[in-house]
Amino acid sequence: MKLISTGSALCVVGVVLGSAVGWRAEAAAIQGTSLTSRTPRRGGNPEAAKLQNPVAGTPESIAGGQRTYKLLCARCHGIEGRGDGGGAGAGGQPADFTDAVWDFGGSDGEIFMAIHDGTSADMESYAERLSQTEIWHLVNYLRTLHKR
Numbered sequence: 001m002k003l004i005s006t007g008s009a010l011c012v013v014g015v016v017l018g019s020a021v022g023w024r025a026e027a028a029a030i031q032g033t034s035l036t037s038r039t040p041r042r043g044g045n046p047e048a049a050k051l052q053n054p055v056a057g058t059p060e061s062i063a064g065g066q067r068t069y070k071l072l073c074a075r076c077h078g079i080e081g082r083g084d085g086g087g088a089g090a091g092g093q094p095a096d097f098t099d100a101v102w103d104f105g106g107s108d109g110e111i112f113m114a115i116h117d118g119t120s121a122d123m124e125s126y127a128e129r130l131s132q133t134e135i136w137h138l139v140n141y142l143r144t145l146h147k148r
């Protein structure tokens with residue numbers, strides 16, 4: 001009796017873990033990045049949230065982020081960050097950075113990881129196109145678009 005209930009409890013844990021890992025493995029495969037504990041997750045990822053932003057949100061940092069944003073991001077997310085750039089060819093809805101919602105978590109670390117790893121066929125990984133410092137500048141810039 002005891003053995004059976006332990007077995008079924010283990011089984012439930014296995015199914016829950018299995019589906020969580022499966023979902024993340026699938027997301028990483030779409031993005032072409034390797035699966036880590038910080039892989040972006042819809043609803044947020046506490047491990048990614050632990051990453052500290054090493055770049056202060058100075059006017060210089062924000063201006064640098066804005067330059068990169070105009071070059072690489074505005075075509076989908078829109079010049080004002082409203083998600084209305086129209087460039088998402090794979091059918092995704094680019095995030096609106098002016099609303100209060102962060103689908104992949106609103107901490108600096110989670111926003112960093114969404115840009116670094118990517119989240120979908122449209123929202124690709126920028127790990128090979130941008131340095132980590134450039135991504136932190138983007139995080140600092142995106143924060144200025146966000147309504148308080």
Ligand code: HEC
Pocket residue numbers: 068069072073074075076077087088089092093094095101102103104105111114115119120122123124126138
């Ligand atoms: C080809 C279109 C496209 C480009 C270019 C693009 N994105 Fe995205 N982005 C999207 C889409 C679509 C989503 C929503 C993805 C999802 O739901 O999985 C998204 C989501 C995001 C998110 C997650 C937002 C949230 O609510 O948690 C961030 C952060 C982000 N993009 C930042 C950027 C930055 C910074 C750049 C430029 C370096 C960029 N994106 C370039 C299409 C794009």
